[in-house]
Amino acid sequence: MAKKFVLAVIAIFIAWSVMDFVIHGLILRSTYEATAHLWRPMHQMKVGLMYMVTMVAVVAFAGLYAAVVTKKSLGTGITYGLLYGVATGFPMGFGSYCVMPIPIYLAVVWFVGTLAEAMVGGAIVGAIIRPAGSRQGNNS
Numbered sequence: 345m346a347k348k349f350v351l352a353v354i355a356i357f358i359a360w361s362v363m364d365f366v367i368h369g370l371i372l373r374s375t376y377e378a379t380a381h382l383w384r385p386m387h388q389m390k391v392g393l394m395y396m397v398t399m400v401a402v403v404a405f406a407g408l409y410a411a412v413v414t415k416k417s418l419g420t421g422i423t424y425g426l427l428y429g430v431a432t433g434f435p436m437g438f439g440s441y442c443v444m445p446i447p448i449y450l451a452v453v454w455f456v457g458t459l460a461e462a463m464v465g466g467a468i469v470g471a472i473i474r475p476a477g478s479r480q481g482n483n484s
Contacts, residue, residue, distance in 0.1 A: 345473070349410055352472040356402045356465045363464065364398070367457040375450050382444065402465070409469040421470015425463040433458025 368376070376383060384390075409416075409424055437455030440446060 345410070348473050349406060352406045352410075352469050353399075353402050355468045355472065356406060357399055359464050359468060360398055360402060360461050361395070363457070363461050367453065367461075371457075372450065372453055375447060375453075379446060379450070382446065405462070405465055406469050406473070409466075410473050416470065416474050418467060418470040421466040421468070421473075422463055423466070424469070425466020426459070428466065429459035429462030432462065 405428065408428075409421065413420060413424060433455040436458055437451040437453075440454065441448060441451035
């Protein structure tokens, strides 16, 4: 199980990092430029720390699934990701909108992006962290 956990953590970290680049570096680029007064200048960004934050989130995400979910499968992983994404993405996106002068578009994309990342992460843990002998195509 430890090898599967490490493999899942690595796969989710890569997936979330790529998705973060697409969401924040491409989709939201012009929105961030239009609200530049709210963010650190690029040369002051703590990129290394952001990767550490992502890794801690990935380990917690996969760890919760491994430790708490009893019926492990692809379908269960996706459901777990959906619930995790709503629980973390909605407050992050719309909670930030409540207290920061950000455009609603930014809050929506933060929420939808977090939801998408969590569902991809759920699919990954569901596909990798499975009981020994279970078939990949078996979602039960």
